[in-house]
Amino acid sequence: MKMITAIIKPFKLDEVREALAELNVQGLTVTEVKGFGRQKGHTELYRGAEYVVDFLPKIKIEAAVDDALLDQVIDTIQTVARTGKIGDGKIFVSDLAQVIRIRTGETGNAAL
Amino acid sequence: MNRAIITMLTAVLAFGAVAPAAAAPVVNKGDTAWMFVATLLVIMMSIPGLALFYGGLVRAKNMLSVLLQIFMIFSVVIVLWCMYGYSLAFTGGNAFIGGFDRVLLNGIWDPATAAFSSAATFSKGVAIPEFIFAAFQGTFAAITCGLIVGAFAERARFAAVLAFVVLWFTFGYLPIAHMVWFWPGPDAITDAASLAAATGQAGWLWQQGALDFAGGTVVHINAAVAGLVGAYVIGKRVGYGRESMAPHSLTMTMIGASLLWVGWFGFNAGSALEANDVAPLAFINTLLATAAAAVSWLAGEWIVKGKPSMLGAVSGAVSGLVAITPGCGFVAPMGALVMGLLAGMVCLWGVNGLKRLLGVDDSLDVFGVHGVGGIFGALLTGVFAAPQLGGQGIFDYVSNKMSADPYSIGKQLLVQAEAVGVTIVWSVVVAFIAYKLVDAVIGLRVPQDEEREGLDITSHGESAYHS
Numbered sequence: 001m002k003m004i005t006a007i008i009k010p011f012k013l014d015e016v017r018e019a020l021a022e023l024n025v026q027g028l029t030v031t032e033v034k035g036f037g038r039q040k041g042h043t044e045l046y047r048g049a050e051y052v053v054d055f056l057p058k059i060k061i062e063a064a065v066d067d068a069l070l071d072q073v074i075d076t077i078q079t080v081a082r083t084g085k086i087g088d089g090k091i092f093v094s095d096l097a098q099v100i101r102i103r104t105g106e107t108g109n110a111a112l
Numbered sequence: 113m114n115r116a117i118i119t120m121l122t123a124v125l126a127f128g129a130v131a132p133a134a135a136a137p138v139v140n141k142g143d144t145a146w147m148f149v150a151t152l153l154v155i156m157m158s159i160p161g162l163a164l165f166y167g168g169l170v171r172a173k174n175m176l177s178v179l180l181q182i183f184m185i186f187s188v189v190i191v192l193w194c195m196y197g198y199s200l201a202f203t204g205g206n207a208f209i210g211g212f213d214r215v216l217l218n219g220i221w222d223p224a225t226a227a228f229s230s231a232a233t234f235s236k237g238v239a240i241p242e243f244i245f246a247a248f249q250g251t252f253a254a255i256t257c258g259l260i261v262g263a264f265a266e267r268a269r270f271a272a273v274l275a276f277v278v279l280w281f282t283f284g285y286l287p288i289a290h291m292v293w294f295w296p297g298p299d300a301i302t303d304a305a306s307l308a309a310a311t312g313q314a315g316w317l318w319q320q321g322a323l324d325f326a327g328g329t330v331v332h333i334n335a336a337v338a339g340l341v342g343a344y345v346i347g348k349r350v351g352y353g354r355e356s357m358a359p360h361s362l363t364m365t366m367i368g369a370s371l372l373w374v375g376w377f378g379f380n381a382g383s384a385l386e387a388n389d390v391a392p393l394a395f396i397n398t399l400l401a402t403a404a405a406a407v408s409w410l411a412g413e414w415i416v417k418g419k420p421s422m423l424g425a426v427s428g429a430v431s432g433l434v435a436i437t438p439g440c441g442f443v444a445p446m447g448a449l450v451m452g453l454l455a456g457m458v459c460l461w462g463v464n465g466l467k468r469l470l471g472v473d474d475s476l477d478v479f480g481v482h483g484v485g486g487i488f489g490a491l492l493t494g495v496f497a498a499p500q501l502g503g504q505g506i507f508d509y510v511s512n513k514m515s516a517d518p519y520s521i522g523k524q525l526l527v528q529a530e531a532v533g534v535t536i537v538w539s540v541v542v543a544f545i546a547y548k549l550v551d552a553v554i555g556l557r558v559p560q561d562e563e564r565e566g567l568d569i570t571s572h573g574e575s576a577y578h579s
Binding site for chain 1: 356357358359417419421423424427463464467468477480
């Protein structure tokens, strides 16, 4: 099992969710986050005061998936969330030691 | 503005002795109704107009502190106004401060005889009920004191703000209001001697011939200077210049500025004190100058900074409102147009170049907008009031028409500059002493950790927004 953590542009969220649902990914956790990468920030001007905004709003998606689905999920996110412009985000993949469904006590792949 | 306080009982007798021809002033229901509307509009300007305009410009953690300061300053000043403020500003005393005849609003209503006194207007034989006159002028005092807090927003101790306002209202606002606006009214004026007698009872700057229709000196310059001194004495916000202090809701600011604009018709057109021909003149000037200033500020910003902004548009509108205030009942609409266009550009400089020059953390640019716009408007009033430029000139109450003496722009400009100078000096001195006094007794600033956490939680125990 793998944990996929993807940082994407906020307006891409719906497309990514739909595409992942078609792959039979059973669940997603979404968080509104801020951060910076190569895109850097922008400046805002309020009368005479100029502020550099370093952290831009992004969406963080977390999904636990079966190893068999991993490549498809990564491909899908990369294809759907891509605009080709700087700031499209990143996908992080990590090993997942255990998953437990709280209601039934199922573990491992059965709990995904 | 003006003000003549005439008691039905005493004034007619007193003035009657001088000028037997003067008829008892008549109260008209239309005038009275208009003054109710105007007074309500000025209340709306303050709460919620000014409060939202300022509130949107601070960070979310200080939203309630600004709203509360303005709400409570309004309330405290109205109480003080009715206790002694009205009497000291708008009754005869000496040239610098009024008397105690109307302390606790005494003498306006006599329940025994069911007699209500009236206040003179700018027209002979026309009066309005003195209670609505007192209420109208009270809202001016309240919004003036409220304007100040924008200069030291986000760091002042709440108790210190209130204590300062009590002092500054008493020793700063009241004398200036009396000096600029008090006169006994036109009803007794029939010849040169009675004109001299009436003028002799007026406030000092009125006697000098200073023109201030709705409060350029009394309200805007006065408050802006007090604010600037406050920003200087209290010091910069923690993190100023290093951390982002971006406005948390320009949506609120736009709503507030729009309420200010609408309310300002009560402020300016209401200052005619009656529903006569001058009120619509002040109305159209307030409409036109404000729109022109919004256009010129936005255009200037677009050219210089590259983008037209919402904050720029509303700041421009407010600068136009401020600038046209002293002249709105004296200048012609095309004069108002020019004043508005110039005010937008001058105040844009006020919040950029001048602000950097001053090096003071005037949080919400009270001086850059109200001070610069107020000074500019007060001076230009002397120019555009000239009949040569379409203005009304000086009204002669002896001949009951425009003065036959040639209007000298240079001379009037000097008089206007004198009024501006006196207001600045007076307000600086009173404000400085008041801040130092409050600092010594209460402490002007909250502790640094409270400032970092935000005044809403640390000073007031509540939050504006819950996520």
